[in-house]
Every structure is written in structure tokens, then in C-alpha cells.
Amino acid sequence: MLSFSRVTKIYGKQKKRRPAEGPRFRREANEARFGRLAVDDFSLDIDTPIFGFLGQNGAGKTTIIKMIMGLLAPTSGTIMIDGTTSWDEVSKRKTGFMPETPYFYERMTGMEFLRFCSELFPVGRVRDEFLSGLLKKAGIYEARDYEIRTYSKGMRQRLGFAQALVNDPQYLFLDEPLDGLDPIGRHDLKRSMLTLKAEGRKIFLNTHILYDVEEICDEVGVIHEGKLLYAGRVKDFCAGRPLEERFVETVKEYNRKK
Amino acid sequence: MKNIFTILRNTVKLEVRDKIWIALLAFGIGYVVIMLFLSDLVLRELPMVKAFALLGIYFFNAVMALFLGTTSFYRDVERKTAYFVLSKPVSRAQFLLGKFFGLCAVVFLTSVTLAAAYLAVVALAGGGFDAMGLLAILMQFLEMALFLAFAIFVSTFSSSLLSVMYTSVIFFLGHVISSLVDDARKIGITGIRYALVNVLYYLFPNLEKFNIRDFAVHNIAAPWASFGYALAYALAYIILLLFAAIWIFEKKEI
Numbered sequence: 190m191l192s193f194s195r196v197t198k199i200y201g202k203q204k205k206r207r208p209a210e211g212p213r214f215r216r217e218a219n220e221a222r223f224g225r226l227a228v229d230d231f232s233l234d235i236d237t238p239i240f241g242f243l244g245q246n247g248a249g250k251t252t253i254i255k256m257i258m259g260l261l262a263p264t265s266g267t268i269m270i271d272g273t274t275s276w277d278e279v280s281k282r283k284t285g286f287m288p289e290t291p292y293f294y295e296r297m298t299g300m301e302f303l304r305f306c307s308e309l310f311p312v313g314r315v316r317d318e319f320l321s322g323l324l325k326k327a328g329i330y331e332a333r334d335y336e337i338r339t340y341s342k343g344m345r346q347r348l349g350f351a352q353a354l355v356n357d358p359q360y361l362f363l364d365e366p367l368d369g370l371d372p373i374g375r376h377d378l379k380r381s382m383l384t385l386k387a388e389g390r391k392i393f394l395n396t397h398i399l400y401d402v403e404e405i406c407d408e409v410g411v412i413h414e415g416k417l418l419y420a421g422r423v424k425d426f427c428a429g430r431p432l433e434e435r436f437v438e439t440v441k442e443y444n445r446k447k
Numbered sequence: 448m449k450n451i452f453t454i455l456r457n458t459v460k461l462e463v464r465d466k467i468w469i470a471l472l473a474f475g476i477g478y479v480v481i482m483l484f485l486s487d488l489v490l491r492e493l494p495m496v497k498a499f500a501l502l503g504i505y506f507f508n509a510v511m512a513l514f515l516g517t518t519s520f521y522r523d524v525e526r527k528t529a530y531f532v533l534s535k536p537v538s539r540a541q542f543l544l545g546k547f548f549g550l551c552a553v554v555f556l557t558s559v560t561l562a563a564a565y566l567a568v569v570a571l572a573g574g575g576f577d578a579m580g581l582l583a584i585l586m587q588f589l590e591m592a593l594f595l596a597f598a599i600f601v602s603t604f605s606s607s608l609l610s611v612m613y614t615s616v617i618f619f620l621g622h623v624i625s626s627l628v629d630d631a632r633k634i635g636i637t638g639i640r641y642a643l644v645n646v647l648y649y650l651f652p653n654l655e656k657f658n659i660r661d662f663a664v665h666n667i668a669a670p671w672a673s674f675g676y677a678l679a680y681a682l683a684y685i686i687l688l689l690f691a692a693i694w695i696f697e698k699k700e701i
Contacts, residue, residue: 200700258534261700278536286534292526294457296464308453309535352531 191235191257191275191360191393196266198228198252198415227252229415231266238386241394241406241423243436249415250395251289254364257393258286270360282310285353289364289395291345295338299329299348302337307355320355327351328377342369350378361385364395379405399432413440450537454545455552462515462553471514472557475507479564486572493574498664500568501580504561505587505660509618511557512591515550516598517610524701525607533701540693543599547689550595558588582674583663589681590657594618596685597652600692603699620647621654652684 201224228249244250255261257268259276268275270284293302303320324330327347332340340348346369353361363382367375382392382405396402402409402423409426411419418439419426427435462468479500486496523529523546532542562584569577597617601610624647631644656677662669 258530260530260533281534281536284534286530288527288530288534291531292528293531294461294528296461301460305453305457306531306535309450309532309537311449311536356535 190269190271191240191391192267192269193231193233193253194267194269196228196231196253196256196263196268197226198249198256198261199224199226199264201225227415228256228263231412231415231417233410233417233420235391235393235408235410237391237408239382239392239394239406239408241396241402241409242412243397243399243402243409244412245397245440248412250397250412251364252415253412254286254362254393254395257362258284282356283359285356285358285361287349287353287361287363287366290368291349293337293340293345293348295336297337298334299324299337299340299344299351300333302348303352303355306352310356312356323351323354326354326381328374343371343374346370347374347378350381359390361390361392363392365397366394367396367398367401375401399436403427403432411436411439413443416443418443450541451545451548454532454537454542455549458519458546458549459552459556462519462550463556467514468511468553468557471507471511472560475504475557475561476564478503478507479561479568483568483571493569493572494664496572497569497574497577497580498660500565501583501587501660501663504558504565504584507561508554508558508587508591509594512550512554512594513598513611513614513618515553516595517602517607517614519550520546520599521602521607521610524602524699527701529701539696543603543693543696544689547595547599550599551592554591554595555588558584558591577663577666579659579663579666579668582669583659586657586659586674586677589677590654593652593654593657593681593684593688596688596692600688600695603692603695617651618654620651622658624648624651625653625655653680656680 231253242250242253252261256263257270257275259281270280273280275284294305297305300317300320303323304317307320321330321333324333327350329340329344329347329351332344337345337348346366350363350366353363367378370378379401382394385392394402394406406423408421409419409423410417411426423432426432482496482500482503485499486493520543523532529542533539562581565580565584566577569575569580594614594617598610598614601613605613627644628648631641636644656673659669659673661667
């Protein structure tokens with residue numbers, strides 16, 4: 190189970206400009222004084238096969254996924270995976286991560302990159318047949334011996350997905366995995382996610398593409414300005430209405446109340 | 448330890464595929480080999496051949512260390528390639544050390560290749576096996592390792608361009624600071640000005656400790672104690688810089 194307990198993230202103080210005076214600028218003034226609040230007192234337990242995290246750009250989705258992976262430290266609060274801190278080595282052994290818009294070592298081949306990633310786990314070197322299988326599943330096996338700099342954007346996304354699976358993880362964290370993929374690529378990746386779900390793995394998916402969430406996610410979390418506005422089943426959230434309509438309504442309602 | 452070695456090997460693999468490394472190495476070898484022909488045409492004397500060749504090797508190694516030290520680590524962090532590594536069971540210290548030792552290995556490979564060319568040129572020019580020349584190149588490598596540690600340390604908190612500037616300043620100061628202290632003493636500077644020069648002397652690395660090219664050129668045996676002292680000095684400085692770099696990198700939000 191993935192558990193967030195009162196997680197808050199404040200980025201460093203804004204030093205560049207002096208905020209204007211008055212209540213209208215309170216948020217700006219607070220940011221200037223205390224830093225930018227990216228995640229606000231976030232608590233949630235996730236134990237569903239595919240959990241989709243929905244939010245606008247800058248809502249705090251990537252910050253949360255980076256905190257899970259230990260790339261950012263929360264200002265306060267804890268994130269646990271099966272009772273262990275998520276950035277602990279024990280947790281990292283059973284997680285896979287695909288960053289948003291992945292940047293690779295351009296002069297490596299796809300196969301070399303997967304081999305390198307697999308060697309970073311304590312189990313030692315993974316057999317090439319297993320890695321070849323991952324590349325086949327990702328649909329880039331034919332390009333395995335080409336340098337990554339020759340890969341298209343879609344091929345990079347597929348390689349990013351494949352590298353997240355080198356340790357046969359129990360938990361998979363994907364940050365905008367379907368971005369930049371063509372329709373066939375999207376279809377293939379979604380099918381792969383459903384296969385992983387059938388194998389009993391848990392997937393945590395960051396996206397702002399509502400259609401994908403509706404199609405493959407069991408539960409959804411809506412985040413806006415670092416606050417969790419909803420978490421639960423997709424069907425319950427939609428209540429018979431289109432997801433887009435419900436999402437916009439939820440965000441607008443929050444903005445009105447603020 | 449295994450993770451450090453994996454990152455080291457990966458760093459070497461990537462850097463030696465870089466066209467800039469290949470070009471610099473080719474230029475370096477070309478430069479050393481040209482000394483052989485110049486010895487017939489202009490230089491005439493063996494010490495001159497050795498002096499120019501050793502200086503050339505030093506120059507190419509320094510350019511290589513500056514280029515690698517200020518770009519490789521910074522690029523991985525800035526372009527977020529490090530996400531792939533740090534999301535695995537790899538600590539930031541392991542990542543940084545792996546990069547450092549990998550870059551040292553690349554510079555060592557460069558030094559060994561240029562040393563081989565140098566020894567061949569000196570032998571062909573009638574100088575036999577130049578053991579002191581080899582030691583001088585080894586000392587240069589120690590300096591480059593220190594140089595790399597400083598460049599990586601600076602890269603943990605500044606941009607690539609600024610790292611080049613800071614590292615170049617250290618390179619310059621590291622070579623003139625011991626002369627400055629000597630000169631200050633000779634001309635009788637005292638008080639706060641002398642104290643300031645001394646602060647600079649102890650603050651910046653004294654890179655002249657690694658310069659035994661003059662001994663090598665004139666084939667004079669340098670005192671063994673100076674090698675031991677230089678090695679201890681380099682190790683102490685490198686460990687200090689790497690500790691500081693790890694401390695900053697652990698706190699850095701990437």
C-alpha cells in the first residue's frame with residue numbers, strides 16, 4: 190500500500206521580485222516570504238491496481254511523484270510503501286519509475302541503457318533475454334542496437350517505460366507516460382499497463398489526459414494547487430457525467446470557495 | 448561499491464564515445480608525435496623536445512579535465528538523466544563518486560595514451576626510456592584528479608559556464624599562489640596584506656606541488672618525499688572536496 194501522511198512541499202523562497210501590498214496579493218506575499226507551496230497537507234492511502242492522478246499543469250502531480258521516488262524531500266510528512274519510507278533502498282527495489290519527458294544517455298544503445306539500469310539493482314546483472322523481452326513488449330526491440338539519439342520521441346517514451354520494468358517492480362510510478370505517443374503507441378502502452386495490472390502490480394499514473402484515466406484507471410485523485418480535492422472511484426466521481434465536466438466543475442468550485 | 452563501479456563504467460563508456468574526447472586525444476597524440484620531427488628541424492636538443500612534449504600533454508589533459516569536470520556531472524543533473532539512476536537503489540553519494548571516478552578513469556586513459564606516445568617519441572629521439580617523464584605525467588594526472596574534484600564540487604551549485612570560470616580561476620591561482628607568497632616574503636610585505644596572501648595560499652590548492660616537469664626535462668631525480676607529499680596533499684584535497692560536493696548534492700532539489 191502507498192500511504193501519504195500530511196505531506197507538504199514548499200519550494201525555496203521567491204527572491205526575484207518584491208510582492209505588491211494588500212490582501213489581493215496575500216498568496217504572492219506568502220510565497221515571497223515562505224516559499225512556494227507546491228503540495229499542501231496531502232494525506233491519502235492508495236491500494237488500487239491503477240490509480241490516476243489528475244490535475245492541471247503545475248498542480249503538484251510531478252512534485253508528488255518526485256517525492257515518492259526520493260528526488261525531492263518533503264518539507265513535512267511521510268510517504269510509505271508497505272510500511273517503509275518510499276525513498277528507502279528497500280522500497281526502491283520494488284518500485285519502477287518513468288520520468289516525464291525522459292532524457293537519456295544519447296550515445297548509448299537502447300539495450301545498453303536497459304543493461305545499465307538493471308545493474309543498479311542488488312540482484313546483479315539481469316539476463317539479456319529478460320531485457321530483450323522488455324524491449325519487445327515496448328515495441329522497440331528492432332532498434333535495440335541503435336544509439337538512443339536516433340530514437341523518435343515515441344521510441345524514447347517506450348524505452349522510458351521499459352527501463353521502469355527492469356527490476357520486475359511491484360509498484361510502478363509513471364509521470365505522463367502517454368505524452369508524445371502516436372495512437373498505436375498509446376494503445377500499446379495502455380495494453381501493457383492492463384497486463385501489469387492483471388499480474389498483480391500497482392500502477393500510479395500522473396496525467397492530464399482525462400480520456401486515459403476514464404479508460405484504464407480504477408481510482409482517481411484530483412489535485413489542484415497542491416491540494417487533494419477528490420480521491421476515489423472514477424465512476425463515483427463522474428456520477429454518470431463526463432469526467433472532463435466533473436473535473437472542471439470540481440476545480441472551479443474549489444476556486445470559488447477559496 | 449557495486450553501484451559506484453557500474454556508474455564509473457558507464458561514465459567511461461559514454462565519455463570515450465564523445466567526439467570531443469576523440470578529437471582532443473588525436474590532437475594530443477599528433478602534437479607529441481610532431482615533437483619528433485621538430486627535434487630534427489628546430490629543437491635539436493632532447494630537453495627541448497621533452498619540455499615541449501610534457502607541456503603539450505599537460506595542456507591537453509587540463510583541457511580534457513576542465514571539459515569533462517564541468518559538463519558531465521552537471522549535464523546529468525540538469526537534463527534530469529540522473530532521475531533514472533537516483534530512482535533506483537542508488538544514493539546520491541554513490542552517483543557523484545561514480546561520476547568522479549569515471550571521469551578520473553577517462554583522464555587516466557588519456558594520460559596513459561599520451562604517455563605512450565611521449566615515451567616512444569623520446570626513445571626515437573635518442574633519450575631511451577624516460578622514467579622521470581613518466582613520473583611527471585603521473586603527477587600531472589594527480590593534479591587533474593584534484594581539478595576534476597573541484598569542477599564537480601562547483602557543478603553541484605552552479606551552472607556549467609560558471610563552473611568553467613571558477614575552475615579556470617582555481618587553475619590559475621593554484622599555479623601562481625606559491626610564487627605570490629614567496630614574492631611577498633622577499634619584498635618584505637607584512638601585516639594584513641601578508642596575512643591575506645597566506646589565507647589565499649591555504650585556501651586554494653597549490654598545484655605547483657605536482658609540477659616536476661623541470662626535473663624530467665633535465666633528467667634529475669626528484670626527491671621521493673615530494674611524491675609522497677604531493678600524493679597525500681592531492682588525496683586530502685580530493686576527499687575534502689568530494690565530501691563537500693556530496694553534502695551539497697544531498698540537499699539539492701533536482
